[in-house]
Amino acid sequence: MGEFELIRRFFATAPCAQGGEGVALGIGDDCALLELPPGEQLAVSTDTLVAGSHFPLQHDPFLLGQRALAVSTSDLAAMGATPIGFTLALTLPDADETWLRRFADGLQRMAAQCRMTLLGGDTTRGPLTLGMTVFGRVPKGLALTRAGARPGDLLCVGGSLGDGAGALPLVLGERPADGEAAEYLLARYWQPQPQLALGQALRGRATAALDISDGLLADCGHIAQASGVALCIERARLPLSAALHERLPADEALRCALSGGDDYRLAFTLPASERAALQTEFPEMAVIGRVEAGEGVHLYDEQGRELALAARGYQHFG
Numbered sequence: 001m002g003e004f005e006l007i008r009r010f011f012a013t014a015p016c017a018q019g020g021e022g023v024a025l026g027i028g029d030d031c032a033l034l035e036l037p038p039g040e041q042l043a044v045s046t047d048t049l050v051a052g053s054h055f056p057l058q059h060d061p062f063l064l065g066q067r068a069l070a071v072s073t074s075d076l077a078a079m080g081a082t083p084i085g086f087t088l089a090l091t092l093p094d095a096d097e098t099w100l101r102r103f104a105d106g107l108q109r110m111a112a113q114c115r116m117t118l119l120g121g122d123t124t125r126g127p128l129t130l131g132m133t134v135f136g137r138v139p140k141g142l143a144l145t146r147a148g149a150r151p152g153d154l155l156c157v158g159g160s161l162g163d164g165a166g167a168l169p170l171v172l173g174e175r176p177a178d179g180e181a182a183e184y185l186l187a188r189y190w191q192p193q194p195q196l197a198l199g200q201a202l203r204g205r206a207t208a209a210l211d212i213s214d215g216l217l218a219d220c221g222h223i224a225q226a227s228g229v230a231l232c233i234e235r236a237r238l239p240l241s242a243a244l245h246e247r248l249p250a251d252e253a254l255r256c257a258l259s260g261g262d263d264y265r266l267a268f269t270l271p272a273s274e275r276a277a278l279q280t281e282f283p284e285m286a287v288i289g290r291v292e293a294g295e296g297v298h299l300y301d302e303q304g305r306e307l308a309l310a311a312r313g314y315q316h317f318g
Helices: 003-012 061-078 097-114 163-171 180-190 196-201 216-227 242-247 250-260 272-281
Strands: 023-025 040-050 082-092 117-125 129-139 154-157 208-211 230-234 266-270 286-292 296-300
Touching: 003 097, 003 117, 040 061, 061 082, 061 097, 061 129, 061 180, 061 196, 061 208, 082 097, 082 196, 097 117, 117 129, 154 230, 154 272, 163 180, 163 242, 163 250, 180 242, 208 216, 216 230, 216 250, 216 266, 216 296, 242 250, 266 272
Parallel strands: 082 117, 230 296
Antiparallel strands: 040 129, 082 129, 154 266, 154 286, 208 266, 230 286
């Protein structure tokens, strides 16, 4: 099976490749053409996922298809953008039809959930690598960025932390993956849910935002640096799921929440006046600290004592 037959059979004919709102021309030409309503800006983000680094060599391609698009779409959520579509650059060691069908089905599932159109891409031979570029639209002047947090703001997250990292030993087969808690954690790893509705609700409300991919401490550090402030996290307020508590000792669960990565929840700073209304709309949202004058990220225990920080998060070249 050649490259163009592969594209036609598994991607060009997929439901998610048949156009959508904002797509004037999709898959099949040299470029896709996108249309934006007046007064809106284009949000673009690219992710590369490499087998053995971002996902295990042994995996279910259906789940991989879901995860690959979800983690990229999470970047649109972090900017408060409405999804339009995505491109896929797929590098494969060989054209395994069974793998391709499962992967394409998983990709379709997440594309439908996120209302994303497959716009095009490329296929090549080599070590298994997925290159995802996602496109969204956001009203001019309302995109969420990492700069803008102000002293006095609340530091918030969109839900429980540490579940993705807590699932990793299960994904790798290092621990038994039986029971409801394991099932929940595995779903959080393979099927993260981009917080698109929350991101859009934060437009005009949050002062800074990003999605948590490399660990809470590391990613909050980006907000602190871009905004020129200090972010103060209260350990007792970190939201940890019952499943994470059930599967891991307390200290390991805390480490997963602080520096484990793979959460794909939004972290954002918010004026206190906005909290009540937003909490009603998104009950899973949690306030985990505050913004102060200063710099860096600081962690405090239940008595208000600052704790030393060791590993802050994942770095490819760290």
